[in-house]
Amino acid sequence: MAFRSEETKNRLLNLLKDPVLLITIIIIFAALAIFIIYPIFKVFSASLTNRSGQFDLSAYTKAFSNRYMRQGFFNSLLVAGLTAFFGMLIGYIFAYTINRTDIPFKGFFRTVAILPIVFPPFIGALSIIMLFGFNGLITAGIFGIRNFPVYGLWGLMMAQVVCFFPVAFITLDGVIGTISPTLEDAAFNLGANRWQAFRKVILPMSIPGIASTMLVLFIESLADFGNPLILAGSKFPVLSVQAYLQITGMYDTRGGAALAVWLLFPSIVAFIIQKYWVGKKKYVTVTGKPTTSVLKSVNRPVKWLLFSLCMLMAAFTLTIYATIFWGAFVKAWGMNNTLTLENFRYVFDVGLEAIKDTLIIAFTSTPISALLGMVIAFLLVRKLFPGRKLMEFTSLLSFAVPGTVIGIGYILAFNTKPFLLTGTLAILVLNFVFRYVPVGIQSGVALLNQVDPAIEEAAYTLGADNRQVFTRVTLPLIVPAFFSALVFAFVRAMTAISAAIFLVSARWNLITVQILSQSDSGRLSEACAFSVILIAMIMAFILVLKIFLKNKVSLSGSESMGQG
Structure with missing residues (x-):
């Protein structure tokens, strides 16, 4: 001391x-x-505090006793958790495919993987309505379906994953890119097959990056407001939107503040875990990266499976943003597709x-x-x-x-x-x-x-x-x-x-x-x-x-x- x-x-x-x-x-x-x-x-x-400035917990008891608000809290955690998992999974697939296979069009996939970062996050939600809504190009236009549940969990999840998986890709691209392929060579020399080399070498060394990425995506999704405001709908309340509506619609500042505090706690906990525990855990390799190991990481069928998954996600992502550009030049989306500059x-x-x-x-x-x-x-x-x-x-x-x-x-x-x-x-x-x-x-x-x-x-x-x-x-x-x-x-x-x-x-x-x-x-x-x-x-x-x-x-x- x-x-x-x-x-x-x-x-x-x-x-x-x-x-x-x-x-x-x-x-x-x-x-x-x-x-x-x-x-x-x-x-x-x-x-x-109440209007008299006295200590008062009634705003919290009111929020906790409201079933709709409780559901909004659990929905927020559910969406954040699913976004963290699926966003990390897609980001990992992109990062692993680019770093560990010799697929064509790597530059294209890398560009598409970071493209959503420069776009407003809620534009994805807008596009999903235009593609899968009542007059959606895909649901109504191609399949004749007019009751697809675009408002609620499924529509919101599509928007969140498209918006936030690039954050996972950027982190995991760096993580996998720094794992030396010579470690896989050593595993192969000891008799391991490709699956064992991935499961016992690449995946364990990726775990700190995976955990950190999931926590970051959890925080980002929990804090997001634009996508839930557009896609959550009245039957799927989300706490960030409910706090906003409590203040702007109900003019209840105390109630909105109580919901905001409720939303704040899981975000802060995830941030502390990510910053001061998971963020400190990492593995570093300093050996070289021979090309032969990259080619041996996966066999030919798996390589083309990974390529197909990346291409599918890339096509979906580009469709999301192309829809916005198309919609800007038609008179009334879903009703009058005449081109116009109006x-x-x-x-x-x-x-x-x-x-x-x-x-x-x-x-x-x-x-x-x-x-x-x-x-x-x-x-x-x-x-x-x-x-x-x-x-x-x-x-x-x-x-x-x-x-x-x-x-x-x-x-x-x-x-x-x-x-x-x-x-x-x-x-x-x-x-x-x-x-x-x-x-x-x-x-x-x-x-x-x-x-x-x-x-x-x-x-x-x-x-x-x-x-x-x-x-x-x-x-x-x-x-x-x-x-x-x-x-x-x-x-x-x-x-x-x-x-x-x-x-x-x-x-x-x-x-x-x-x-x-x-x-x-x-x-x-x-x-x-x-x-x-x-x-x-x-x-x-x-x-x-x-x-x-x-x-x-x-x-x-x-x-x-x-x-x-």
Whole structure:
């Protein structure tokens, strides 16, 4: 204990010697407290106190005694669990097939596997209605079925798995890709067959990645709002939607807050398990990867079976998104398929302000979120200071908190002085900044752990201070992580709905809210047109960013060669 106290004292003394670093840490802690912890606290506070400010559990007893609400909680867990399993399974099949077989079109499958990430999550739900609904292209148009249960568990599961399996693929692609095929060679040399090599070598080494992936998908699905709002239906209540309806429909803030707390607990538990237990467990191999092992991992029939499964999922995924583009150019989906541009005229007539607002909010929040992520990552990896673990946990916490909870929290926290932000641009920007900063932090931490600290130490030796080292040495070295954070923050800001739907106002609206509004009104073609405009803006941003990054790298390389 004395040793720890002495260590803490030394860290404080070092901080006092660098006031810029100290002020930066204080500001970040204050920002995390105000914009992450305080809203969550307000949700708890609202659910536990009555109008007189007295402690009161009636909101919880009312929620628990309501059979419909209890069913919503169990439905949320059911959908999250099924999404975690099937999303992981499909992601694993894609990752294993790409890394362990010599199938053709690997680049195509890899592209399709990550395609849903850049699309708004609820667009899949919209497309599933158009394909399998009452006038669905597949159910009604091809099979003549008009009573397919698209609203409820089956429709919602299709949307969730399509939306979230790319998250599983990205993680598992890295996991399987780092398992050396020479380990399978050793198993073959010891007399194992292909199934035994997979079951006793590849699968056990994949388990930490599988567990981590399932927990992440569980959190993502539990927090999702857009797909359940469109597809859950009245007979299949989901808690995130019920909390929203409790506030906006019933005007019961306490009841909505109680449901939000109910939803928060499994998310936080899954996040802690994933981050601090499963996330620490991994196997690493450092040997080479001879091509012969890749070819021997599966026999010919299994290879083509895996290829067929990947092709089937790829075809379904492409159909989902192609349907959106087709729907944007027809007069009335399912009733009048005459090609027209009227839907886009409608978009720019009715939704032009929402488009402008969305771009302003995204372009304002994106660089702030990405830069803040890099600063926090730098502090976590390169600096020792009291409360470092607390900063890490708090800054990553918003990843685990469902958007519904964040939205309710921001309404409660910033609706009165001294933080009166309701209805302003600031509340939307701040929501996006602190909601999506964890990705920048994780990207920055991962890359900084691969950068030799000796490079920064050399700069300190030459007389540079912390600000100069970060801006001139560290930040240029983590440019890839910075741009990854930029892309993610922009895409999420453009496609967010769960928290943002609570925060929009007459002055500031979002395209995603317009899409949901059009869907609720039965104007599916107009909703598709809004979606196409949204997708086009996202793809244009990513393309421009890639060109900029490529030119920047080329320019840096030319300068280095000139200096050399």
